[in-house]
Amino acid sequence: MLELKNISVRLDSFVLEGVNLELGKNDYLALLGVSGAGKTVLLEVLAGLLKPAGGEILLNGENITSRKIQHRRIGLVYQDLSLFPHLKVAANIAYPLRNKKYTKQELQEKVRQLARETGVEHLLDRYPGTLSGGEGQRVALARTLASDPDVLLLDEPLANLDVKLKTGLRALLRRIHEQGKMVIHVTHDYMEAATLANKVAVIEKGRLVQFGTPDQVFRHPKTEFVARFSGIKNLFRCRVEQSKEQNGMHHAIVGSELSIGFLSDNGKNVGYVMIPQEDIIISESPLETSAVNSYRGLIREVYLSGAGMEVVVEAGAEFVVSVSRQSVEKMGLRPGKSIWITFKASAVRFIA
Amino acid sequence: MLKNWKTGLVFLFLSGFILLFIVAPLAGMFLQTSGSQYLETLADSQVRESIRLTLLASLAGVMIFGIAAIPLAYVLARKSFPGKGFVNGLIDLPVVIPHSAAGIAILGIVSRGTLVGQAGEAVGIQFVGGVAGIIVAMAFVSIPFLINAARDGFEAVPEKLEKAALNLGASPWRVFFTISLPLARRQVLTGLTMMWARGLSEFGAVVIIAYHPMVTPVLIWERFASFGLAYARPVAAVFVVVCLIIFTGMRLLAGASSKGMKQR
Numbered sequence: 001m002l003e004l005k006n007i008s009v010r011l012d013s014f015v016l017e018g019v020n021l022e023l024g025k026n027d028y029l030a031l032l033g034v035s036g037a038g039k040t041v042l043l044e045v046l047a048g049l050l051k052p053a054g055g056e057i058l059l060n061g062e063n064i065t066s067r068k069i070q071h072r073r074i075g076l077v078y079q080d081l082s083l084f085p086h087l088k089v090a091a092n093i094a095y096p097l098r099n100k101k102y103t104k105q106e107l108q109e110k111v112r113q114l115a116r117e118t119g120v121e122h123l124l125d126r127y128p129g130t131l132s133g134g135e136g137q138r139v140a141l142a143r144t145l146a147s148d149p150d151v152l153l154l155d156e157p158l159a160n161l162d163v164k165l166k167t168g169l170r171a172l173l174r175r176i177h178e179q180g181k182m183v184i185h186v187t188h189d190y191m192e193a194a195t196l197a198n199k200v201a202v203i204e205k206g207r208l209v210q211f212g213t214p215d216q217v218f219r220h221p222k223t224e225f226v227a228r229f230s231g232i233k234n235l236f237r238c239r240v241e242q243s244k245e246q247n248g249m250h251h252a253i254v255g256s257e258l259s260i261g262f263l264s265d266n267g268k269n270v271g272y273v274m275i276p277q278e279d280i281i282i283s284e285s286p287l288e289t290s291a292v293n294s295y296r297g298l299i300r301e302v303y304l305s306g307a308g309m310e311v312v313v314e315a316g317a318e319f320v321v322s323v324s325r326q327s328v329e330k331m332g333l334r335p336g337k338s339i340w341i342t343f344k345a346s347a348v349r350f351i352a
Numbered sequence: 353m354l355k356n357w358k359t360g361l362v363f364l365f366l367s368g369f370i371l372l373f374i375v376a377p378l379a380g381m382f383l384q385t386s387g388s389q390y391l392e393t394l395a396d397s398q399v400r401e402s403i404r405l406t407l408l409a410s411l412a413g414v415m416i417f418g419i420a421a422i423p424l425a426y427v428l429a430r431k432s433f434p435g436k437g438f439v440n441g442l443i444d445l446p447v448v449i450p451h452s453a454a455g456i457a458i459l460g461i462v463s464r465g466t467l468v469g470q471a472g473e474a475v476g477i478q479f480v481g482g483v484a485g486i487i488v489a490m491a492f493v494s495i496p497f498l499i500n501a502a503r504d505g506f507e508a509v510p511e512k513l514e515k516a517a518l519n520l521g522a523s524p525w526r527v528f529f530t531i532s533l534p535l536a537r538r539q540v541l542t543g544l545t546m547m548w549a550r551g552l553s554e555f556g557a558v559v560i561i562a563y564h565p566m567v568t569p570v571l572i573w574e575r576f577a578s579f580g581l582a583y584a585r586p587v588a589a590v591f592v593v594v595c596l597i598i599f600t601g602m603r604l605l606a607g608a609s610s611k612g613m614k615q616r
Binding site: 049068069070072074078080082085096099144146147 | 510512515516517518519520521523526531534535
């Protein structure tokens with residue numbers, strides 16, 4: 001179990017403040033944030049490369065805040081990998097093993113086993129300078145795993161890799177995690193976080209702004225930053241007209257005239273409304289449903305997105321709607337076509 | 353810029369002039385020494401003994417003082433502390449002061465009446481007029497070459513690699529010997545070679561500490577002062593040839609080693 005209690009760091013032009021986290025042995029945490037948000041700083045604090053100005057780090061109940069780097073049992077794979085250029089891959093992987101009392105044969109067997117697990121057995125005689133990005137990443141992983149850390153810290157492990165390599169490495173990371181390693185994975189890609197992690201923490205300007213499961217963070221973002229960062233597209237700044245009715249229904253006024261009905265017990269007058277794009281229905285005529293939000297709009301764009309398609313509709317604000325390819329063909333959705341969009345008040349999330 | 357023929361011509365002329373300035377006196381010295389003079393000089397046991405002493409004394413200085421100088425270079429490359437600029441300036445001091453003055457300064461530390469001199473005598477080491485004094489004098493004037501080169505070498509080693517090694521559970525000692533030193537080895541070796549070379553050529557400081565046993569630069573001066581240029585020149589020529597053979601060989605070895613590194 002890893003606990004961060006009120007960790008703060010002060011560097012020349014950067015401050016990380018009040019970071020509190022609690023992770024279990026089997027957790028895979030994705031630490032999300034834009035470049036310069038403080039993700040790597042937090043990793044370096046955990047690894048002991050940076051000394052926090054305040055707070056405590058507890059690993060399995062022991063306070064390791066001031067423990068030396070080499071005694072922390074927290075392994076870090078740097079974004080630039082930091083493989084030792086003068087040592088062959090085998091020697092790089094063996095480096096942490098030489099701290100332990102293995103015989104030469106045991107050591108070689110251990111290196112082979114780690115290399116096999118990470119898929120770099122054929123690279124053992126190569127120097128790091130001759131490896132591709134994906135190969136280097138696997139070697140760096142093997143080397144860190146050789147130190148048998150309690151916590152594995154990964155700094156942007158999938159950055160700069162092509163799609164095929166990413167898929168392979170993602171599977172490897174999942175396997176490592178399944179073997180019972182706690183992983184903290186820094187990334188700025190929310191999709192990466194959603195596909196690997198069971199916990200997500202979002203850092204913004206040196207502050208941890210949200211922590212929870214991917215579903216909690218991505219479906220219920222607490223701030224505009226988290227929402228935008230999560231790739232949510234239908235996020236509109238609004239002022240709120242409090243309803244006189246007692247059913248909790250309010251109206252968000254977006255721009256000058258668009259009124260979106262939503263349910264909230266929040267008393268704030270301004271904020272953002274967010275409508276998940278998969279909760280919006282497109283139809284050629286108004287739908288007879290209980291949904292309170294129904295608008296006539298004009299299709300601006302239709303484009304491919306992953307397995308499906310996205311349709312951009314101008315209806316007082318620009319809505320992005322996810323639809324299947326079949327629907328696009330069947331309904332003849334194309335730019336310039338007039339359609340209706342409908343969504344329920346309960347699908348709308350208000351962020352103060 | 354050098355594609356302009358006038359500029360190219362000026363640069364070519366100036367470059368040629370400087371190369372001639374370096375080569376001409378040495379070439380003159382070799383050409384004015386006959387083959388028989390070379391053979392006679394090589395057969396001269398005093399010359400052979402002085403060359404042997406010079407090479408070994410300088411090498412001993414490198415080995416004894418280099419052991420401490422390399423950690424100092426590492427500290428200067430990695431640590432920030434008050435007065436670091438002053439310490440860096442101090443290190444260059446032996447290079448910028450007149451070497452006879454350096455000899456006088458060393459004499460003040462190692463002469464018989466001093467603590468170091470007495471301690472040396474107690475264990476049978478004689479500095480003044482002894483090999484130990486020659487070693488100290490040679491090391492004193494040449495150690496800045498090692499420290500500066502090694503410091504540049506350590507500065508070029510990414511600190512991240514050292515931290516990565518610590519993170520993998522290695523002790524600071526192990527990190528130094530398996531990461532920092534091997535990665536800075538080229539500059540450290542260059543520094544060691546430069547220190548040795550500079551030690552070999554030292555005259556001013558050595559002659560004040562120990563006229564005897566005679567190192568080759570002192571022997572050359574002695575032959576020149578007592579017998580004239582014709583007697584000093586063959587010794588100088590032979591000594592220069594010995595030094596050239598050694599350092600060209602070392603440079604070739606270092607070149608082969610760095611080529612190997614690049615191919616990795």
